[in-house]
Amino acid sequence: MTDLDLARLTPWLARNVPGFTGPVTQVTKFDVGQSNPTFRLDTATQAYVLRRKPPGVLLKSAHAVDREYRVQKALSMRMECVCTVHALCMDDSVIGSAFYVMDFVAGRSFLDPSLPGLEIGERSAIYAEMNRVLAAIHAVDIVAAGLEDFGPPGNYYERQLARWTKQYRATETGPIAEMDALIDWLGQAMPPDDGQRTLVHGDFRIDNLLFSKEGSRCLAVLDWELSTLGHPYADLAGVIMQWQLPPGEDGRGLAGVDRAALGIPSDADFVASYFARRGLTPPESFGFYVAFAFFRMAAILQGVKKRALDGNASNPEKALKLGTYVPRFAELGLEARDSYG
Structure with a gap:
């Protein structure tokens, strides 16, 4: 069914997942999850999701399924839109790499942010919920959640620039000349640390959210691999970055889309709603934050490309295609320097 060793996995599930009753009758690999391969496990009574590290030689700080597990475990009692996680396995001998198991959530997933097929009011409600959930993540009491050590202190953007430059x-x-220029500019334009330190999802976008079958309620925020403690503007800028990309399956953006006609907020309106929800005054310029978001995504896609070339990608063909976008992301990062003032 897949490359999962059910003969070893099933006994582990029986020992570690409360209420698990085997056997696993079907395993389905999701097309999403380029970084950490993701599988649906069906039994006669329940469906689960397994997220694992990819096989092969990996960068030391990448594919942190243990961090994904920890943050969702911490948030499950504090936020409604977090999957229930059951067990973490750091023993590579079970299926060949570390993994964790969580509940399968039956919700709507929107790969296209233009939300085709929905009415104007439905789109507006979905985006208002997306904005609310983002603000709620940043409002989490990290001490009460036991996450005060989930990321190092100090200037988040300085640390992130160093980390992703090293990864790249x-x-x-x-x-790639554009990446070199963008890295140099980000170092020179680094804003002073304003003291904000919140939980940061790291890849907050509409296709990482699951919504109720009817209505606009968010049931689950997925893919916490890049989560950490840091600056909340990173998540907000990541949303704005995504919308600058071309529409369609590859870009999953809103470039050129008549958002007003569809009931989708403008960049400025979404940002203003976020700051209003959090009771904050927006910075004088948001350009640095959006430029950094493009840089980080370019670095991530470069890693995806390298894994494909090394034979370790979850979907090699798609990974190689994504890797071709690295120069364009760097170009857009440079363009963002003078935007969003």
């Missing part, structure tokens, strides 16, 4: 250099497959 480690997976570089050829010179």
Whole structure:
């Protein structure tokens, strides 16, 4: 059915997942999850999701399924839109790499942010809920949640620039002048630390949210691999970054889309709603934050490309295609420097 060793996995599930009753009758690999391969496990009574590290040689700080597990475990009692996680396995001998198991949530997933097929009011409600959930994540009491050590203190953007520059250099497959220029500019334009330190999802976008079958309620926020403690503007800028990309399956953006006609908020309206929800005054310029979001995504895609070339990608063909976008992301990052003032 898949490359999962059910003969070893099933006994582990029986020992570690409360209420598990085997056997696993079907395993389905999700197309999403380029970084950490994701599977649906069906039994006669329940469905689960298994997220694992990919096989092969990996960057030291990447594919942190243990962090995904920890943050969702901490939030499950504090937020409604977090999956219930059951067990974490750091023993590679079970299926070949670390993994964790959580409940399968039957919700609507929107890969296209233009939300085709929905009415104007439905789209507006979905985006209002997306905005609310993002603000709620940033409002989590990290001390009460036991996450005060989930990320190092200090200037988040300085740390992130250093981390992703290192990751990018480690997976570089050829010179990209735009990336070099963007890295240099981000270092020079680094804003002073304003003291904000919240939980950060790290990849907050509409296709990482599951919504109720009817209505606009968010049932689950997925893919917490990049979560940490840091600056909340990183998540907000990531949303705005995504919308600058072309529409369609690959870009999953809103570039050129008549948002007003569809009931989708403008960049400025979404940002203003977020700051109003959190009772904050927006910064004078949001350009640095959006430029950084493009840089980080370019570095991530470079890693995806390198894994494909090394034979470790979850979907090699798609991974190689995504890798071709690295120069364009860097270009858009440079364009964002003077935008969003």
